[in-house]
Amino acid sequence: MNLVTIRELYKEKDKFIGQTVEVGGWVRSIRDSKTFGFIVVNDGTFFETLQIVYSDKLSNFADISKLNVGAAIVIKGQLVATPQAKQPFEIQAEEIEIEGASSPEYPLQKKRHSMEYLRTISHLRPRTNTFQAVFRVRSLIAYAIHQFFQERDFVYVHTPLITGSDCEGAGEMFRVTTLDMNEVPKTEDGSVDYSQDFFGKETNLTVSGQLNGETYAMAFRNIYTFGPTFRAENSNTTRHAAEFWMIEPEIAFADLKDDMILAENMIKYVIKYVLEHAPEEMSFFNSFIDKGLIERLQHVASSDFGHVTYTEAIEILEKNNDNFDYKVSWGCDLQTEHERFLTEQVFKKPVFVTDYPKEIKAFYMKLNDDNKTVAAMDLLVPGIGEIIGGSQREDNYEKLVARMNELGLKEEDYDFYLDLRKYGSTRHAGFGLGFERCVMYLTGMTNIRDVIPFPRTVNNCEL
């Protein structure tokens, strides 16, 4: 007999009630009296649990009653409707096989554990309610993103992780090497001899797939990446990890406006997908993690996002400088406090801030006609601040080279990138979505360590 999943029991209740079924799962709780007992099991396929009733008619009644939380069992019995009870049905066990015992030392006893403690047992925490919800929703968000782009015929591109170039010049990178660290080979002039390294040159872990992605957008028109990126930044915050996943779509024959429409549609699509496919998990978050979450997300999914230029935003913020630790003025970068003020207090919904000063944005962003600002956009959302950053790209060869020279970037390092402006250059734009920030936004979880299965942060690389 094949094991049925608890998800199937809930989704196809009418088919299974009255039938004899066989279910495998892990004990969440157990209580027994002299002649019968109740076991609550979860099999990981569904957020809700299943109640098992068993009695001393079972030959192994005594063994079962001694089971500890966490044990793996296989139950055979009739699924019976329980209209009076909290749960819709239960199994009246005819057989219970103990597949793998547990012990009183099992770290996840039936009580509330702190997030901090659960981080120390990252191999067991997915068995708790909170992390069952977080990591199923994480999986669904990932799939929703793929589905969104694939329905629109975007090509999914695997840009490389190991890279010979610092794409954006974006901060500190991890070195990748096979050189002997005990005895690093040196050249005659005393510098490291990277010609002996695996790739014959210096290599790092990527900080962004964008520049590679652009080459594919100029071939396929619409592409997206979805893969890991890395930052070797020594920042110990609730929002930074050394290893995280990014989604970077890139669209050709498209401008900043098209880019914002794409971003807005994507966010709304993902919200609707998760509310539809994980109602039990979202309801759990709404009750226990972030009250008001569902209402907030529904509001976002059904409202038009706001739009404001950086210059206008600065005017608004300057009037409120008293509220801020960092006072704003034109030319400064926006801090999280400013971003959250704009989206939470002023617009009360997600808002795109556009046309930033070129000095605070990357070299590849398209220069506006004012020669001062670039066609960039950041999407700010309530509770988080920036969740997406994007721009139209500079597609004019001369302007791009001029900007690179201003910033001291070497043309020869970007030959491939400049080629895109030499051979059939077009308007194009793209953005980056930090996947973990998106998961935090949709679940209400407040620490990035709790939305990554095995988080990597400064001085922390367990398992």
Next chain:
Amino acid sequence: MNLVTIRELYKEKDKFIGQTVEVGGWVRSIRDSKTFGFIVVNDGTFFETLQIVYSDKLSNFADISKLNVGAAIVIKGQLVATPQAKQPFEIQAEEIEIEGASSPEYPLQKKRHSMEYLRTISHLRPRTNTFQAVFRVRSLIAYAIHQFFQERDFVYVHTPLITGSDCEGAGEMFRVTTLDMNEVPKTEDGSVDYSQDFFGKETNLTVSGQLNGETYAMAFRNIYTFGPTFRAENSNTTRHAAEFWMIEPEIAFADLKDDMILAENMIKYVIKYVLEHAPEEMSFFNSFIDKGLIERLQHVASSDFGHVTYTEAIEILEKNNDNFDYKVSWGCDLQTEHERFLTEQVFKKPVFVTDYPKEIKAFYMKLNDDNKTVAAMDLLVPGIGEIIGGSQREDNYEKLVARMNELGLKEEDYDFYLDLRKYGSTRHAGFGLGFERCVMYLTGMTNIRDVIPFPRTVNNCEL
């Protein structure tokens, strides 16, 4: 007016014929006479191209006629059916705007280029027919795999890339470090002081997410990973890359037989998905890359895969030892020549080889009752050899520890893994699919460098 894609024109022909449309795309070829000309454009959204007819009624007729291959243009005009021609329709241009010129130096002139040459311009090769087909199909295969697992409610798990442990002991790894390579800090005893490294310890790039994946299977029952993995092996072959993507499902309350059913269903699903969603590309591969490809795949999708134990396979192969460079005998590992002989000559279809000697397999595989073999399986396919490797996992704590001791593995390095056998251990199994091998198998491409956008191999890390 919004640009329509060439894919939309082909898919919704009836809606567009007779209408005025606007299309953006890149020039594949251009020929002109005194008063009119033809341009073939591709916009990357569809494998087929679009023909444009233009005439000297256009004010920029002379400029257009001087366009080079690769130029980006936007065409406005009526879509007209062409029942006599090879292509189903063409656009009679009313306006052609030159968005980005190209030049006679454009490296992709209309002629046949060698794969070797195209590898030197990895930023431009996706604009060629072959790589348009390869990388769209790669994208579709990735999505088909996600869809297969998500339809079955598997949880997608992002296992970590940077790891503090050599999971499988599987070969050479890349070191990840932020230590100063010019002056590596040392401890008093002269060894490298990794306590000063970013994570406060030695870290590498992962070779497999399996052990992490197992921890999630024991929480969610059915999970899969899909992410990059790395090998620092100095092997310069057509089938090895230093960076490649792997899919690793893991299923609980499941044995080797369930594992093989899952693998067979997945392969068949992906084949059907690609044949259905990329008929033009598959037809191109069938004609120009690998004659007979489609028939072979259809045969695979519709036949039951073969099953043979390692011991039986050795008996078959021993009778044919004359044909092999490496002679086989019980206990030896199978080489590609043996694998291909089994699947191509003996079974003439995909075949699972099961129950290998424990000595040639990893420590975590479940020991069979004979104490000599383990519940492992390799799936061999014609034209490739091994494409999937998997096993039931040892779920018995004592047996696993005994095997680890035999192999000299330290228990303290695998505490988390052993915990899974202490707290609710269950039957479970999984496998690994090398994504690039899968792409090669489905496209007929014979060099792994030609199915990865920016391949990383020994001494090669361009872009």
